[in-house]
Amino acid sequence: MKRILILSFTVLVVVIAFLLIGSAPTEDTRQDTLEIASTNNTSIENRKITPNNEQITLKTETLAENEILITEAISNDDWAWETKNYEDDWCHLGELNDQGINQFEYAIGEHHKKQGYFYTDAIFNPVVGSDLIAIDFEEYRSYGKRTLKDLGNEGDLRALTALFDKPDATNEEKYWAGYTAAIYGGTYLPSMLSTQLMMEAFIETVNSELQAENKSKYIDALAWSYFSAMRGDINAWKEITIHFEKFGRQHFSEGRLNKEDLKTVQTKANEYYQALLTERKKRNLGAFEPLPTKIKTAIQNTILAEEIALGFADYWPKEFIPKDNDCFNRMVKWIEKEIETAPNSP
Secondary structure, eight states: OOEEEEESSOSSOOOSSOOBOSSOOOTHHHHOOOOOOOSOHHHHHHTOOOOOTTTSSSOOTTGGGOOEEEEEOOSOOOOOTTOBOTTSOOSSGGGBOHHHHHHHHHHHHHHHHHHTOOBOSTTOOBOOTTTOOOTTTHHHHTSOHHHHHHHHTTTOHHHHHHHHTOTTOOHHHHHHHHHHHHHTTOOHHHHHHHHHHHHHHHHHHHHTTTOOOOHHHHHHHHHHHHHHHHTTOTHHHHHHHHHHHHHTGGGSTTSSOOHHHHHHHHHHHHHHHHHHHHHHHHTTOOSOOOOOHHHHHHHIIIIIHHHHHTTOGGGSOGGGSOSSOHHHHHHHHHHHHHHHHSTTOO
């Protein structure tokens, strides 16, 4: 039986089965901007925001939308549905048989742990701030910040996540947690640090009646997600560009990143990458572990192929888009076809 996996958004929580797109997001997904400019000073004043670490936690609106829907496929295609083992040469997740899916679930789960993603239950909900607690996460919440820092300094990503989410954690402590997680291979906390910086910049912008000279903070926020994407967590880049479209537009003449701004982001992200490599060498950790080939295929063929098929290629730096990759190109064309034939397609 052909199955389609519809991903509304994921850090790659494609861990249960087959990929698909049944109802495609519209352009509004990317253009849902937050208008903050106003000629009415009273209106701006009423929007003033008090920085509060309880408000700026790991929670993000898109992570909360992390849902998976499995439905019947109605299209005709030539995928080798449910016939391949994990070790075989497959392209679409729907080609894996039950044993292959089980192996994939295990592999992606282990990979996510290394990135600093932890899950709460059998449906793989990720830990999002104080809302959800992983099965083996509860004990960390009782630890003081000093203990969490000591554990985090030894590479305990759970401890660093717990520290980042402490209600009384300072911005400096959150930054340290994100940076230290990045040293030990984490990509989740660096992407949350990215969101933290984006929100801080936005608060400064609003409270200064749009006069804050803080474009560099927006760039810094984007650079941390770019770093995570360089490490294979491309969803981090998708996530931060959505936040940027809402919160960072007023500093950029085109309302979005132009080539010069993107180059600045890339330069800063590469600086972070090299600085973190230096830190890893000091701790005898060596180079960053490369993304497993099959995990990379699954990530590209879900998040990225969908983005390209929906017409959002301009949001993605060229280095993240596979070149001369028959599997990826085939996925893009297949998703485009699914979008065109979807019942709610225009």
